[in-house]
Amino acid sequence: MSNVVPMVEATPTTTPMTMLEKAVTSGASLEMVEKLMALQERWEANQARKAFDEAIAAAKAEIKPVVRNATGHNSKRYADFSAIANAIDPVISKHGLSYRFRTNQTDKIAVTCILSHKAGHFEETTLAGPADASGSKNAIQAIGSTLTYLQRYSLVQALGLAASNDDDGRAANSGETISDDQAGELVAMIESTNADKAKFLAYFRIEKLSDLPAKSYQMAVQLLNAKARK
Helix, strand or coil: CCCCCCCCCCCCCCCHHHHHHHHHHCCCCHHHHHHHHHHHHHHHHHHHHHHHHHHHHHHHHHCCCCCCCEECHHHCEECCHHHHHHHHHHHHHHCCEEEEEEEEECCCEEEEEEEEECCCCEEEEEEEECCCCCCCCCHHHHHHHHHHHHHHHHHHHHHCCCCCCCCCCCHHHCCCECCHHHHHHHHHHHHHHCCCHHHHHHHCCCCCHHHCEHHHHHHHHHHHHHHHHC
């Protein structure tokens, strides 16, 4: 039997599903039906990806800057996870988006943010880092601290958002250095991309990450994102 599907003409409204229905009705071969089923799966996946991208773009246009509501080391302000979630959750839910986290621990702690759309497409962003044993934390607290950091950072990266900005936007236009929150994000990104920290510091002419000027933060993130895509 011929593999050519009779009476199936391409029109602006033709989809692989309509072609499949016509092929079955016309008595097409099993081989042709299987090819059309595979085509339908690819078409659905592509439509879901487009819906995901559109939802992300729409959500980002509505998400407002996150207010820094907590104080970290050296009295630097940062946005904790609750502040980020309060700003993000209502907006992304409105556009059919949701997120969850998957964790894994070996010599490092890895957190994967899974950002999903109701149409079925999802993307994953993974960041990893060592347990935060600073201060007087016990082993469990050290793990919990790192998990919280990585959840914040991976969610922000998954949505393609800038890290929480100063309430009045002055940091980018002053001589201020990055916050502890931002330094922690860069540490996690350096770890997850296996970047050479010494070269990274040398590039920005600083001795430690906390010395990075606030105005250079976005450039640093872009460099590390570029390395992650390679």
